Amino acid sequence: GERAPQNPGGMRFRPCIDLHNGVVKQIVGGTLSDDSTAAPKENFAADKPSSYYADMYKADKLPGGHVIALGPGNEEAALAALKAYPGGMHMGGGVNPGNAQKFLDAGASHVIVTSYVFKDGKLDWDKLEEVLKVVGKERLVLDLSCRKKEDGKYYVVTDRWQKFTDLAVDEETIRSLESKCSEFLVHAVDVEGKMSGIEKDIVAMLGDLVTIPCTYAGGATTMEDLKLVKELGKGKVDLTIGSALDIFGGSVKYSDVVAWQRGEEA
Template sequence: MTKFRPCIDLHNGQVKQIVGGTLSDDGAGLKENFVAEASAEEFAQRYREDGLGGGHVIQLGPGNREAALGALGAWPGGMQLGGGVTIENAESWLEAGASQVIVTSWLFDGDGVFRMDRLKELSEAIGRERLVVDLSCRRTERGWTVAMNRWQTLTDVEVNEASLDRMAEYCAEYLVHAADVEGLCGGVDLELVELLGSWGKIPMTYAGGVGVMDDVLAVDRHSGGKLDLTVGSALDIFGGSGVEYEALVNWNRRE
């Protein structure tokens, strides 16, 4: 059964909703859908009060450490932490209150070549159950290709049954942003949803493109209930109008 998992996306220390494909190192062309007045800590406290576990705090670039620590402190053990995670700092984020750490770019070299040795090393260091692998991807002629460095750099990993099988031995969950539709509220990538749902061997969270409640229903239906999902720019608490936060809280409470 598909569940809603909340998110806190941090950019320059603020909670924001950003069109994923516009992120870059120099900030040129960045498109922001929403910038919150409330702090990351306040959002985490609200999720805690509403019993929305399994969500994630994502640091989109530098300047987000204090905000991330505030969110984790507001709900110790209640949210995952991603963004800039390496083997050197993973344990410190867990000690700061992250339920799990989410890792992407560190698993690849500078050319985007996957390093299985790094995945094994990190899994052994912190424990498989505390590791989430981010397979956020872009659609390419080969299917879906994992992208790193804030979705700017394509890697040599395709999202398919073989790659999902290969990494699942060393992590507890996958997080998959469909970067091409992230922040656009124009509908989810149902082909990707179906691919992930048909595999469905460990917990997974899908993000990208949810615009209305029907998209939530579509993820549940097309994944066979195997995928959880997060909702960003369409959500009313993030300035959107397509999906009501309370509707998702009630969705999670259904039997």
């Protein structure tokens, strides 16, 4: 189907729908685990279905956002959101060559992949090629979600953001991967959901390095963060605000963010 324009000239706000056990939630990223009995720290759990948010993003012309399934039990809710905004959202979380087409058929403009293309902490180029064969570069987003290690560098983390890989988010990595996908999504996991401010050095690094569309997520707390990311990211890095939005129980007015976006487009 037709796809919404991604990043036509300048920075954009990118919305999100994070799903956990089939419910739209905002959680503290660093508290996810594989243990189904150990609940992550939640900032918000919605009483409205995933499609409610997708309908809203569609009505407000906010393409290129992401639906993220945090663990199992989210497929139905994910498909409902994708169907509500055809061509308007990316799908991530547990995506692999076997299920990618199902999400694209349901209306995802792109699929987002991380864990599948890593094996034993290393990027597996064969697995990446396998994904590319199924979805094609134009519809693939690579998620470089990362956390800081003692050496001061950021490394990609996989498996619900618990497992460190040996892939640093740096110039070499970005150069080697930007020819393999259409966009990057970068969650700064250490600040994800904490509403304590963005990781400025990640945004600045992305602004210096990226030549393809890129979305940063993690820690955005105020409207000022939109301006900050625009500045640090040199207009090349889009921003997702999650927990801080009033539609997810926070204090930043979603309507103000939509108005900001309209101003950027003017």
